[in-house]
Amino acid sequence: MSNNEDSNDTQWPLWEVFTQPRDGKPHEHAGSLHAPDAEMALQNARDVYARRNEGVSIWVVPSNQITASTPEDMGPFFDPANDKPYRHPKFYSVPRAVKKRS
């Protein structure tokens, strides 16, 4: 697989690495790296981002497969929620046992 539009680019494709700190926790973005293919990306991720017990699971995703919001999206994407308090689940109390778990 190749994501090089620029044929002068001799780098291997870029991958984003997500590690799961422990069971039940969501995977978090750890960083990125270069690798020729998925298996090598996984191994490199283990060597670069999971050498010191940082996780129990790793995902690698080709960087060019990620669609991200842009700074221009700031307003339309994220603003409207802030002035509509009824959208926020703040009007009932959460049982303590539930709170502890999160």
Add this chain to the structure above:
Amino acid sequence: MSPKSKTDIPGAEHSATQTLTEKEAFFEYLIRLADDRLILGHRLSEWCGHGPILEEDIALANVALDDIGHSAALYEYAAEVEGEGRHRDDIVYFRDDVDYRNVKMVELPKGDFGFTIARQLLFSAFSYFLYERLKDAEDEQFSGMIDKHLKEIKYHLRHSREWTLRLGDGTEESHDRIQAAFNELWTYTDALFYMDEVDELLIEKGIAVDLNDFKDEWKQLVTDVLEEATLEVPDFDQFMQSGGRKGLHTEHLGHLLAEMQHLRRSYPDATWE
């Protein structure tokens, strides 16, 4: 200098005049395992800052650290078994090449990336089968150590296998280079399976294992990887090098030790502040 310098006839698999005690045999056995890993780790460490790409630089340094860590634990236990108050550093820094017991394969210069990967595959596959069996050894401290190191060895095997596949089945140049590396290394493979009275005595005690038990499995694994990598499997029945386990080495080991031991021998009482 080690008090245990032997002047055996090179290549003699049995020194008739000598009967080993279990303690001597176990010490020798641990030193053989440790020397292999220290010297290989040292060779791998030479890639630090010279890897083909940042990620691989880190990967090779990781494997080097694993190997040196495995050797440190083995030396420490060897010193304990010996019971003469030596520190593991004494064993490492104050022995000459004739006292080193590693196989010749691990002391060869690092060569190109293909050579390093080919050697790592051959050695890690051997280590994997050996440790799989040694982890049941009837010596709790030894088997515990082996079990812990086995996890890392599995990763070394995976790493070198994946690279062998990619270099072998890669470009014409990568294929030719790693093929040449396997051809050159092949003559050093049989020495991995060397056994003598040390092994015999410890097999009886339930500590060591008979290396012949997994020789075919090792050949099969290596053959499968090479074939999948579109590489020629060299002939297993060719002339084979020997000698490392008896302190006979290539010229390369002396240079490596000179570099490794120089500081410690110049300042024997130096300590980390």
